[in-house]
Amino acid sequence: MGRLKVVVILGPTATGKSNCGILLAHKLNGEIISGDSMLVYKNMDIATAKPTSAELEEVEHHLVNILEPNENFNVVDFKARAAILINEINARGKVPIIVGGTGLYIKALLEDYDFAQTQASSNLRTDLENYAIKEGNKALHKKLEGLDKEAAIRLHYNDRRRVIRAIEVAMEGEEVSQSHAKETPYDAYVFGLHMPRELLYPRINKRVDNMVEAGLFEETGHLLKMGVGEDAQAMKSIGYRQVLEYFHGEYDKDTCVDKIKQATRNFAKRQFTWYKKMPYIHWIEVGEPPMPEIYVAEMIRVLEQKRKLR
Structure with missing residues (x-):
């Protein structure tokens, strides 16, 4: 086919x-x-x-x-x-x-893009959680701003779960090319x-x-x-x-x-x-x-x- x-x-x-x-x-x-x-x-x-x-x-x-x-x-x-x-x-x-x-x-x-593979094979979410605990929600939000300004404007810095998800999506957009199909x-x-x-x-x-x-x-x-x-x-x-x-x-x-x-x-x-x-x-x-x-x-x-x- x-x-x-x-x-x-x-x-x-x-x-x-x-x-x-x-x-x-x-x-x-x-x-x-x-x-x-x-x-x-x-x-x-x-x-x-x-x-x-x-x-x-x-x-x-x-x-x-x-x-x-x-x-x-x-x-x-x-x-x-x-x-x-x-x-x-x-x-x-x-x-x-x-x-x-x-x-x-x-x-x-x-x-x-193979999002499932990327998410399963990385500790990105854990790393971001730890970063927020150590550096604070505002620092985490600043990281999102560098990746996706539109998402950063939409999300309050204290909405940690959504900020982390937005960072994941933005980084997948940039990095998941390592996990996309060859054709x-x-x-x-x-x-x-x-x-x-x-x-x-x-x-x-x-x-x-x-x-x-x-x-x-x-x-x-x-x-x-x-x-x-x-x-x-x-x-x-x-x-x-x-x-x-x-x-x-x-x-x-x-x-x-x-x-x-x-x-x-x-x-x-x-x-x-x-x-x-x-x-x-x-x-x-x-x-x-x-x-x-x-x-x-x-x-x-x-x-x-x-x-x-x-």
């Missing part, structure tokens, strides 16, 4: 991945697997830039709206679930199309959408303004009324985190919006850093406004040339 087919569309936030994914799914008789760490959560639609209900119905989507906001989700969960979905979609005679910007998730899947288990082709910074940053700023207009502050308040804890992993993501700080009176609304824009621009920068570790990406230049039909036509041309559609 040959390797399972999979096509990937990745890129930083606000480059139009979702639209390209839906168009490509129509062209290839495909189904979309979300490669975004936040789209798994129900009732968190605005800050996550989740596809609309109509878009979700237009093409079959997976790993969207599958968890409650209080639940946790990480790269190990994604890899396990995505692997099953790729198998099932191929068995239906369709093409799985992974669409998302979380580089670690996609890299771990395609390069078949990818998939017949995969990875497309990346690249937009120059001078176009991307204003687009990010506009997108945040649209989120505020769409009810980002109201959505965050509704989540709190539903009983979602402020310490939930999902509530510490960009957008929700800054709104919570605004609710606590840390700054005014305009400053809050500016902080969301800055955090999103920084996030896009970190996404590009991850993608540099994936030399097999076929980059497509994206303009403003994006023209998904042109980019998808290029994807089809490349796939046919590489004989990835057979």
